[in-house]
Amino acid sequence: MAIEESLERKEALVESVKYKVSIENVDGWYGTKRAIKDINLKVREKTVTAFIGPSGCGKTTLIRCLNRMHEMTPGARVDGRIIVDGINIYDKSIDAVIIRRRIGMVFQKPNPFPTMSIFENVAAGLRLNGINNKTIIREIVEESLKNAALWDEVKNELHIPGMSLSGGQQQRLCIARALAMQPEVLLMDEPTSSLDPIGASKIEELVRTLKDSVTIIIVTHNMQQAARVSDFTAFMYLGDMIEYGATNQIFMKPEKELTERYVSGKFV
Amino acid sequence: MVRNKRHDKLFTGLVFGTAAYTLLMVGLVAFSVTKGSLDIFTEEGIQFITGSDWNAVEGRESFGAYPYIIGTLLSSAIALAIGVPISLAIAVFISEIAPPRIGTPLSFITELLAAVPSIIYGLWALFVFRFWVRDLIEKPLYDAFHGYLPFFAKTPFGLDIFTAGIVLAIMIIPIISSICREVMRVVPDSQREAAYSLGATRWETVRMAVFPYVKSGLVGASMLGLGRAIGETILVTMIIGNVVGPSAIPTSFFSQGQTLSSLVANEFNEASSELHLSALIALGAILFILTMGINIVARLLVKKKMKVSSGAKAQ
Numbered sequence: 001m002a003i004e005e006s007l008e009r010k011e012a013l014v015e016s017v018k019y020k021v022s023i024e025n026v027d028g029w030y031g032t033k034r035a036i037k038d039i040n041l042k043v044r045e046k047t048v049t050a051f052i053g054p055s056g057c058g059k060t061t062l063i064r065c066l067n068r069m070h071e072m073t074p075g076a077r078v079d080g081r082i083i084v085d086g087i088n089i090y091d092k093s094i095d096a097v098i099i100r101r102r103i104g105m106v107f108q109k110p111n112p113f114p115t116m117s118i119f120e121n122v123a124a125g126l127r128l129n130g131i132n133n134k135t136i137i138r139e140i141v142e143e144s145l146k147n148a149a150l151w152d153e154v155k156n157e158l159h160i161p162g163m164s165l166s167g168g169q170q171q172r173l174c175i176a177r178a179l180a181m182q183p184e185v186l187l188m189d190e191p192t193s194s195l196d197p198i199g200a201s202k203i204e205e206l207v208r209t210l211k212d213s214v215t216i217i218i219v220t221h222n223m224q225q226a227a228r229v230s231d232f233t234a235f236m237y238l239g240d241m242i243e244y245g246a247t248n249q250i251f252m253k254p255e256k257e258l259t260e261r262y263v264s265g266k267f268v
Numbered sequence: 269m270v271r272n273k274r275h276d277k278l279f280t281g282l283v284f285g286t287a288a289y290t291l292l293m294v295g296l297v298a299f300s301v302t303k304g305s306l307d308i309f310t311e312e313g314i315q316f317i318t319g320s321d322w323n324a325v326e327g328r329e330s331f332g333a334y335p336y337i338i339g340t341l342l343s344s345a346i347a348l349a350i351g352v353p354i355s356l357a358i359a360v361f362i363s364e365i366a367p368p369r370i371g372t373p374l375s376f377i378t379e380l381l382a383a384v385p386s387i388i389y390g391l392w393a394l395f396v397f398r399f400w401v402r403d404l405i406e407k408p409l410y411d412a413f414h415g416y417l418p419f420f421a422k423t424p425f426g427l428d429i430f431t432a433g434i435v436l437a438i439m440i441i442p443i444i445s446s447i448c449r450e451v452m453r454v455v456p457d458s459q460r461e462a463a464y465s466l467g468a469t470r471w472e473t474v475r476m477a478v479f480p481y482v483k484s485g486l487v488g489a490s491m492l493g494l495g496r497a498i499g500e501t502i503l504v505t506m507i508i509g510n511v512v513g514p515s516a517i518p519t520s521f522f523s524q525g526q527t528l529s530s531l532v533a534n535e536f537n538e539a540s541s542e543l544h545l546s547a548l549i550a551l552g553a554i555l556f557i558l559t560m561g562i563n564i565v566a567r568l569l570v571k572k573k574m575k576v577s578s579g580a581k582a583q
């Protein structure tokens with residue numbers, strides 16, 4: 001009896017370690033509008049998880065709940081629990097600012113700081129963290145730009161404004177800026193939707209390499225992209241999580257008819 | 269088609285006409301001011317700018333604008349030094365911190381205040397506010413510092429350059445803060461979110477994403493406020509003390525003084541001679557040049573900053 005109990009507890013522990021992010025009964029509200037409803041989903045460490053679904057289904061809302069960005073919208077509110085590394089990020093004792101330092105985010109449109117150089121853009125988060133040691137900053141900036149596959153293109157012009165790069169380069173700069181914080185989870189909301197195909201494919205490639213070190217959650221409109229980059233896919237519709245599973249399964253033999261219709265493009 | 273073209277031409281003509289009107293006005297003002305002040309500049313030369321006598325008695329006429337240039341610059345500098353930080357704080361509060369339910373009425377009120385005529389501020393300052401300034405600000409400063417800091421020497425009286433500066437600040441705060449708030453609205457939310465996503469607090473977001481993005485707009489707003497303060501006449505006339513001649517050169521913040529525009533307002537009615545009138549017009553000319561000069565310097569400052577980044581962009 002006692003042995004069984006302890007085994008059970010051990011299993012529960014192993015279970016909780018396996019998952020980097022657990023979303024439990026999450027509702028996202030804009031005023032009185034319930035934009036996402038009772039979402040449950042567990043994300044494994046060092047995998048890529050894609051959120052797909054038609055426009056307005058709540059992908060952005062959900063991903064913004066994961067780093068407590070949702071609540072910055074006036075009137076917005078979150079119910080439920082989101083556990084990252086065993087800690088409920090919505091616990092009353094947790095400061096949202098600290099959570100955002102640990103969970104990186106990349107946005108739909110590249111948004112480098114226009115008055116800052118490439119170098120300063122990447123260093124911005126470090127400076128916020130009070131890191132002032134020049135050598136350390138230099139090292140982290142270089143490493144982050146390398147990890148974002150941008151170093152070779154900009155290493156000789158780190159002092160020029162981030163805005164003078166191409167759209168795709170700017171997006172990789174934003175990824176480098178997020179990586180400089182050494183996040184364990186990286187959230188990406190349609191990171192390629194404003195880029196040309198070449199810029200987009202570079203980002204996709206990057207996502208595949210990054211997952212060796214980071215847990216990535218990516219929102220995408222592009223089903224081919226989800227199929228190419230993700231290990232797991234969640235399909236959302238009208239604020240509900242319809243189906244969640246391995247990407248292969250979702251695209252090859254989905255369980256729900258709605259999913260089937262969406263992934264095969266018979267959806268308006 | 270033809271009709272559209274004709275409309276287009278008409279519209280273009282109208283737009284050109286109005287643009288020409290502004291040029292014409294600037295030209296006319298410049299012309300009359302120059303013409304009017306010619307007399308005094310031939311009489312006094314550079315002395316008119318560096319001198320400090322002001323004597324309108326026939327036969328012994330002597331005019332120098334130096335004390336009023338200093339009075340104008342000093343009172344406006346005090347107004348800016350007090351007004352700009354407060355205006356920025358108000359704008360930041362309304363646009364970045366307060367929820368809309370508080371921010372919207374507040375910004376409405378600031379806009380309302382911006383439309384209050386300056387004579388109202390002047391009356392209030394003359395009958396009420398100057399006593400507060402004297403008792404609550406000037407006296408403590410005087411008691412604390414008059415021994416070692418010359419700016420706070422001189423027993424405060426309440427009708428002086430310092431009071432004028434503070435009331436000017438009160439007058440320009442609504443203007444500067446309304447414009448700053450308007451300017452900050454231009455900052456796209458994506459910029460704020462970039463800062464938030466790096467774990468910036470609200471204040472860090474303002475410093476990192478909002479201010480740098482609209483720096484030139486904020487400078488512009490302050491310059492507009494400065495322009496108002498420099499040219500403000502009636503309010504200053506009511507509270508600055510209106511001294512004339514060498515004693516109008518301020519020796520401390522609490523000196524009574526005079527500005528270019530307040531002197532014109534005080535004397536143009538009883539200008540006794542051609543030369544006196546010309547001197548007053550020349551004060552106007554100096555004011556005109558001062559305002560333009562400050563605007564140009566401010567523009568250059570902003571442009572220089574912009575050039576650094578766009579120059580690098582071209583590489």
Ligand SMILES: Nc1ncnc2c1ncn2[C@@H]1O[C@H](COP(=O)(O)OP(=O)(O)OP(=O)(O)O)[C@@H](O)[C@H]1O
Pocket residue numbers: 030033035053054055056057058059060061062073221
């Ligand atoms: N700021 C807001 N205020 C009120 N309602 C909002 C707000 N943002 C989104 N919504 C609503 O919440 C729902 C989900 O929106 P969300 O942006 O999460 O969708 P999405 O799946 O990301 O869509 P898209 O693919 O177009 O980006 C939509 O019905 C939308 O109208």
Ligand SMILES: [Mg+2]
Pocket residue numbers: 059060061189
């Ligand atoms: Mg979206």
